[in-house]
Amino acid sequence: MPCSSLPPLFFFIFFVFLLPLVLSLPSFPSDNLTLYGDAFFSHKAITLTTHQPTCSSSSIGRAFFIYPLRFLDPQTNSTASFSSRFSFSILSSPSCPSGDGLAFLIASSTHFPALSMGLPQPSPSSSSFFAVEFDTTFDPSLGDINDNHVALDVNSASSFASVDALSRGIDLKSGKLITAWVEYRHAIKMVRVWLAYSSTRPPTPILASKIDLSERLEDFMHVGFTASNGEGSSDYLIHHWQFTTLDHDSRSMDVVDEGDCFLCYEGDSTGFGYDSNSRENERRKKIAEMALGLAGLTAFVVSVMAAMVVVCVFLTRRKGGVKKNREQGQSCRFQTSKVPTRLSLSEIKSATMGFNRDRLVGEGASAKVYKGYLPFGGDVAVKRFERENDLDCLHNPFATEFATMVGYLRHKNLVQLKGWCCEGNELVLVYEFLPNGSLNKVLHRNFNSSIVLSWRQRENIVLGVAAALTYLHEECERQIIHRDVKTCNIMLDADFNAKLGDFGLAEVYEHSSSTREATIPAGTMGYLAPEYVYSGVPTVKTDVYSFGVVVLEVASGRKPVEDDGTVVVDYVWSLWERRKLIEAADPRLMGKFDALDMERMLLVGLLCVHPDDHKRPRVREAARILKKEAPLPLLPPTKPRVRIRPISPHATPETPYVVTDSFTTDEAPYLTPRSQFY
CATH class of the missing domain: 2.60.120.200 (Jelly Rolls)
Structure with missing residues (x-):
């Protein structure tokens, strides 16, 4: 900002900002109230x-x-x-x-x-x-x-x-x-x-x-x-x-x-004993207060002029530094100005009409979501967590999601937390309300529905989810593994922009940490990476697999697991093997898409669901391919088989591999969490 532009800039700021301030200075009571009797x-x-x-x-x-x-x-x-x-x-x-x-x-x-x-x-x-x-x-x-x-x-x-x-x-x-x-x-x-x-x-x-x-x-x-x-x-x-x-x-x-x-x-x-001169005294006070107000306004204007000079110099020196920071992505540090508000249970109940079933818009394993209305917040999504009597605020998916959202997450492609409540037996998170609901409901409407996502909308949705995951995996102060990426947890705003939500299963790690604790696999079948189902160890690449399923789901319009048991990953792999990949395109698009762009999206989806997690790209790399900033991936002519070697204290390099094509939903709960994929 050249300093020579300061005078016109100052007058612009004065007439746009300071003049309304002068006109809206608190008026004396007699100016905006009428008294009677x-x-x-x-x-x-x-x-x-x-x-x-x-x-x-x-x-x-x-x-x-x-x-x-x-x-x-x-x-x-x-x-x-x-x-x-x-x-x-x-x-x-x-x-x-x-x-x-x-x-x-x-x-x-x-x-x-x-x-x-x-x-x-x-x-x-x-x-x-x-x-x-x-x-x-x-x-x-x-x-x-x-x-x-x-x-x-x-x-x-x-x-x-x-x-x-x-x-x-x-x-x-x-x-x-x-x-x-x-x-x-x-x-x-x-x-x-x-x-x-x-x-x-x-x-x-x-x-x-x-x-x-x-x-x-x-x-x-x-x-x-x-x-x-x-x-x-x-x-x-x-x-x-x-x-x-x-x-x-x-x-x-x-x-x-x-x-x-x-x-x-x-x-x-005390309110008693006013003499007949009280009104005259009040008028004199008003004149004195008005004089003080004008003096204060003059001092304020002078201060603003001085501040503009300082800002001019500061911006000139910082111009290069600001540009560099923008290129490095958004900061993921805690922002106190956006801390969600703690709400009372009475406010929550009032917003949802006592958690009325007519307000229910979603239901999951650990929570129900209601559409609510707050007087100073407008429409909101109220997530009410199931809570056992012997649990407190720190031993519930509520705690995981709340800690993750409050501590780190500020991104345009993430659902924003507005408020929370932990009172009595109720645990509630209040989010911004997104009028088009979940991607799952929009994508899998009745086949004859007149509302069908266009190809451009689908591309924008996939890139929005990719931006959110890139932010979680690489741009946050700590690395966040979502562990439940699926179309049910991707919400759409009024313009069908995607926002990733539901961090009840999220894991937070230091970027430099290589330690990952094995747990019972959590998530939704059809979206779980095979190595995660077997080992129970979440990584960035397990999120990439889930993202790949979402990509295939968006491109094909098929569910991750159809009612007849067909798995979308296997279905698209089979078309790739027969050189008929384009046939996976959602028929509801009626051919209204670029064939090369469709193939590109399907190939990216297959690359992300590669059985070998080492062959999967990072989400950032997948997004670059989708945006044509990187070449198309090279895939094997047929779907590779999964190779697993169990981990044990006595394991040696000669320990035999376990070779399989897939895991069934019946097998998953009984798989040992102590294993590793190669």
Whole structure:
């Protein structure tokens, strides 16, 4: 980057990045909130009610966001999900009973006759509303359970669901700062409310109730708070508020950005005794704060200019080094900025509607996969592991997969881990959701299906899997053997790009280590290399064999083992021996492929499934052949036979070989893990 380009570059950055920052600096509360009744701004909080000289003097106050918000998704004609977080405190007078209470309110109008807590009075012409009330008085006529409860109201001050807050450890009238989270999920038709004295949301909501708000709310609604004192006297203060609506793609709709629509901090006040000059004092503070803000912005701009000079020099010196690093491939070191989020079990259950079978999209030997939805993550794949009662988090395929994914894996052709949960008897991993499902389901659809992968899509899929395995085998800080490469574990995104997943059987080794422990062979028959079945020792070449089966599967459209017992590897070898290799091409392609490219892919597949693991290429080399960057492989005219020599403490160079053509699925479980192939 030539330094002479700094001025235009700076102005570009200023108008693209800094100017929006100036326009979106946190505004003062009066700029984006409208107050009604007795509500006023004080001590960096909204005080909704005023302290009256007598206990029976009623006080009602409301605060609404200045603009109505859209709650109807015009594309789906359904109510958008929403989420709100706010902090409040309720300060009671020592000489008077507590006031009515405080409510978080979504209403179609800001002007209405009021009932308890300032909620709208129901009438044929009244506005519709939804409220979460924090009730501090007991009114049996409204169905109150006590004078310290949280409840949900829809178009009526009589609650349809309520819970005793004190029984959950929350005293609404304690005067402490309380944080509340309110969430509505349209996908599951559920409202949930959390309460805590801290800023960390508890794992379990204090109140959860099924309700379809699409039948209750209108297209545009006003969002805010209301409170009243009734026969008592309390101050209801809102210290911090954040509100977001989401459509079904988890994008912010017609609403304030995900930042705060009102932001202030807990004041040093009891809420009583403000004099008549309090509003004037607030205006003076605003002017002073604005001056400080402008000074800070000026300092920020100057700092950015200085930083750009430094960056200019740095980039000029590092240009060669960056290019070299890119040529060496992606780093596989731990990236703290992408650490998956720990989720609570309640969030997982909510995302999957209680692991509803209608949400089940996949099932394996150790886990089931559900399609889920997270408010701030969109669609996700929730992998729920089977767990025995005597197992803990460290003795389960969950632990292997979690440790592998968290510690090392960041690649565009690997399914990305988003979150996890280890709570009670549940072990769950949350992955990105890939809409086209597994390659197995797409490749082996009904023969008459109108959806058939094109030749270009198949080439792209094979190269994507090759890139993922090259990354695991050669580019990671530690070498990772997947041990379960198959079409069921290859997922396809919206553009049919391949992403390798399911690391429940993965093994991690140091690149310099030559030690491989023998284990009971794990994986899926049809994809297992013969030497691995016999020895139980996983290597890079056992993954190469599985990759070769996938290549043959993609090219031929055949399953690794057909229903009649035909093995795709043997089938393609037999065609090669008869010089009819092209006949292995998937007939559903109807000849829409280049014959030389098809033969090239089939030859690469056969080379990768060579019975002699020493004759198999690395995945990187196989990819170069597919991309025509290396010559076609030379294969023997007939399928070679497998030659095995068992390993034992008394083995000598004269130990006879075991010669065989293949292993059956019946033999595999009983083969000794102490052997070696030559």
